[in-house]
Amino acid sequence: MGEHRPTGATLVSSNAFGQLLLRLRLEAGRTQEQQAEAINTVSGRETMTRREISRYENGENIPTSHTVAHIAVACGLSPDQLKREAASARAQRRKSPVKQELDDMKRRTMLGAGPLIGAALASEPWGRLTHALNRGSQLDSRSAETLAERAGALHISENHLTAQQLQRNVVVHLDAITTALAQSRAHEKELSIAAGETAALAGWLAWDLGDQPSARCYYQVAADCARVAGHPPLRALTLAYASYGASTPARRIELLADAAKHVRGPGNATAAAWVHGRHAEELAAAGETTPALRALDRARTAYDYADPTAEQTWVRFMSPARMDSLALSVLGELAHPELNEAATAATQRLGSDLPDAGVVILGDLAAALLKGSDTEHGVHVVRKFVAAATARPNTMGRARALAIAGQLPDRERDLAAQLRVLAA
Known part of the structure; x- marks a missing residue:
């Protein structure tokens, strides 16, 4: 008779990759459920579950290359690095039990070495990734772009999601960007802008749900992101969102007038149309007829030159119907x-x-x-x-x-x- 081995013994003994996934999750400060949500946010689908995360970390399963890429981006790493680890783990399962155990011992030792691992030991895949975890990895351009695009997509989700549903997605995505930002400096400006756009939307949703203190905190951190990135349109977005929750008409008008200063110049036409439209709306509500009509004219003129697909990602919500909505709001208020x-x-x-x-x-x-x-x-x-x-x-x-x-x-x-x- 052949040698009998307990079911799952090989999986447990060769789970260096699962240990690595566990470490990535803990480095990000997430529960298994939160990790699943972060991966779903990156992928734009709702397919990952807490159970699947558990299976990966316990060595029951090795995720596909496609899923590995989503896990990497959610944890602020380059997908290529984690894909190499997954490929090595798959190869590991094909080795003899003795060789597998020897390699597993080496992997467990190196994964536990923490900051003692130096650049000389980073020649192997597991060494490179562990070194990256301690020194900061370089998120690739496509992954950073994916996070930024997802931030923009969230801004147009109000059409089909409630504030409660959208808030959960926004908070999870903000967590994913924050993790990426902490791990990589190669795309610091791009990720700071995406983080600020997401934080500004989180503030808007907090206000929409009646949580003014949280809204103010989100707006402050969004303003900080705009300052760090040196990105005026993000500052305009934050001010315009904050205007909805301002306590007086005068304060709302003041915030929007300030926002208008940050959307001047080429590449900002769509943002300018929205800011000027909002300014016109508040001026009309305050009975300022002539200033309101002038602001509306500026909004319409800016929108004539707008190209939402080529400007900031968040401006995609500013559709022709939304421009019509602003104009109707102003004209209706003024009769x-x-x-x-x-x-x-x-x-x-x-x-x-x-x-x-x-x-x-x-x-x-x-x-x-x-x-x-x-x-x-x-x-x-x-x-x-x-x-x-x-x-x-x-x-x-x-x-x-x-x-x-x-x-x-x-x-x-x-x-x-x-x-x-x-x-x-």
Whole structure:
């Protein structure tokens, strides 16, 4: 009869790679569940689970090269380094038990050596990675770019995620960028900008969920990132987000006027359109008609030159529909004669089916139509708005629900009641 070995003995004895994954997770200060969330954030999918992380760390499984790359980026490492380790681990499983045990002993010894490992010992894959963990690795350009792109994608997720859902994703991604930033200096500016953009969004979400102290802390760290990176548009983003939670109209206008100073020059057209549009919105709410119309004109002019795909990643939320929304908000607040024409044009751009364009956009369009002459169409859009705001409740949606409720015709009392429930 052949030699009998307990099930899983080889896996346990040859688990140097699992030990390495465990160390990476602990270096990042994460639980297994948090590690799974960080990997899902990098990959943009929801496939990784705590159980799978446990299987990797216990040596039951070696992740695919694709997954290894996501793990590396989530831990602030170059995927190539971790891929070499995974390849070595797979080769290790094909060796004889005696040779495997000898190599495992060497690996465990070196992994536990910590800062005693020097550059001379980094010629082997395990030596290179352990050395990198102690000295700081060089995240490759593609991994840094992936983290930055993900930060931008989060800014447009409000269209289909609630504030609570989005907040979890944002916090996990901020953790992934922070880990990468601590490990690598080669892409410090790029990662600092991505971290600041993510922190600014985290502040906005905290405000949206009624947590002002956390919002202020996030905005402060986002401003610090803008200063460290020397990136004015990030400073503008932080100021514009902070304007929503400012305590007085004068303070909101002041913050937005300051933000406008940081979006001058080429490459900032989309950001400038949003900042000037927000400035116009607050000026209109304060009854400053002429300054509001001038700010709106600056926003529209800037948007004529905008290319969201070639500018900062976070500006992608500034779609034509969002520009229309800002214009309708300003013109509606001022009861401007151009309102009807602007509402008609915005409706045509959205299409007759009124696709999921976001709670804010639908709210502004509904309000504009009700203030104008197309009441029937306005009521139709209000119903769409109620459905969207119910699915994705947020502070801006509640504010618009309250404003719209008072504009509905008397025959729509039930709809008005639904809006007031949303606003509560």
